[in-house]
Amino acid sequence: MGRAPCCDKANVKRGPWSPEEDATLKNYLHKNGTGGNWISLPQRAGLKRCGKSCRLRWLNYLRPDIKHGAFTEEEDNTIISLFYKMGSRWSVIAANLPGRTDNDVKNHWNTKLKKKLFGANNNNNNNINKFNVPKIEAPFIHNPNIYQPSSSSSTPNHSFNHDHNHNLNQNLYNQFYVPIPSFSTLLAQCSTPTSPMSLLPNYTTLSNMGHPYNPVPTPTYSSPDARYMLHTPVPESVGPPEEASSVSGSSSAVYGSSLEDDPFFAELGFGLMQEVMMNSPNCGYGDQEDIKPQGLGQSVAN
DNA sequence: AAAAATGCCAACCGCGGAGAG
DNA sequence: CCTCTCCGCGGTTGGCATTTT
Known part of the structure; x- marks a missing residue:
């Protein structure tokens, strides 16, 4: 064939x-x-x-217009924000970075940004590090009204305004985006220890909190679960805490039908989910080897 | 100082879509 | 429609450079 x-x-x-x-x-x-x-x-x-x-x-x-050399902080922010918005559509992301190619952006993401955001995870075989909370920085909540990429085509959206994008990044931290706690932090705040497998379905719920795709939270599960007494206040721009939700002081939302639909978590991969859970001090892990079957850490640590 | 591990980036691969015939 | 060719894309690999042990 x-x-x-x-x-x-x-x-x-x-x-x-x-x-x-x-x-x-x-x-x-x-x-x-x-x-x-x-x-x-x-x-x-x-x-x-x-x-x-x-x-x-x-x-x-x-090409004469190719920009060589290190990425600026501003370019990093643009890549990050667009990645959260649309996933690994490198050509579209690169189209918003004059002089950068999709290959550049992809390489930069894989070698630098991924680690910067999700943490260069510790020595996987080192028990001392086993319960360290990974150095996952807060992703950003994105106001989808600011920028709407073309969703139906893989063609770069040339109508996107670079000046606007520039301004958007200038104001990244104080206007359009609101930092949210990392899910590792959230997991670390589980009020009681729990087993990894029982965490999985709820992790979906947890991970959807304040997700960029879900600026307006909606209830997503009905059975109260005391394990998720989260103490981190939800940023105002995400919306008020969901009264209907059993999660106190937090909100949750639904994006698509599963994690597989979500570019953010697709990128993280199941390995990292496991890693985050394992590294969460309150999540009651026993033997690390028990749940380390498929490339734990590979998707992130390398 | 040497070997091993890791980082980094250019280049390759194969697939899917568009368009022509 | 169908087939074929070419383009563009995202994922992956190879190998050099750098850092760590």
Whole structure:
């Protein structure tokens, strides 16, 4: 099955580009453009490369408007806010960062931001660290009225206003976004110890509290559960505490039908959920190995 | 100082969508 | 419609650089 390869892999050069190849490609594109066909371009340009490779090299590195170098705090904030809004749609996120490519953004997220946000989790095999609360910083609650990405297409939303985005990030911490406690913190505040497995269904509820997709909380479960006496006040912008909810001093909300719908938690992955629970001092974990089957920490620690 | 582990980023891969014929 | 080609995307990998042991 599968499709025919785009080029004869035996007869194309692969791996890092040499300065000569870069110059050849750059010069050719400067004079002729792509000609609307990347596949035939290497032949026309005299390069022994796959067309896709040429395209990638141009788009990710050689384009004159590419911004090289470290990401700024402001760019970080934009990436974070858009990631929470739409998940791993890197091309859309990159479209809001002039000079950055989707590959750049993706790499930056995977190598820096993910750890910055969710914590470079400790030494997994070290019992001393077993009950440390992970260094998960507060995500942000997002006012969806500020920015509505196009949801039906993977095409970058060029109508998005960069000035507006700039302002949005300028005011990230004080106007459009409100920090919420991390779910590890929330779990740490479970009033009584509990078993990990019994936590799982409730974790969904817990995780939805103040979620960016749920600015208006609604009740989500009916059975009162004293384990979730949460003491952290819910930010006003999320809405008032849900009277109907059994969770005192908190609110909960429903997003979609399950965690799988949620890009934020899809990114975290089940491994981290386990890790957060294991690291929660009040959640009554016994043997760490019991619940460490599938790449615990891999999705985050590396 | 050397080896091992980790970080980082460029490049590759294969899939899905769009559009032409 | 159907098929084919090409483009663009997100996920993954390879390998060099840097840090830690």
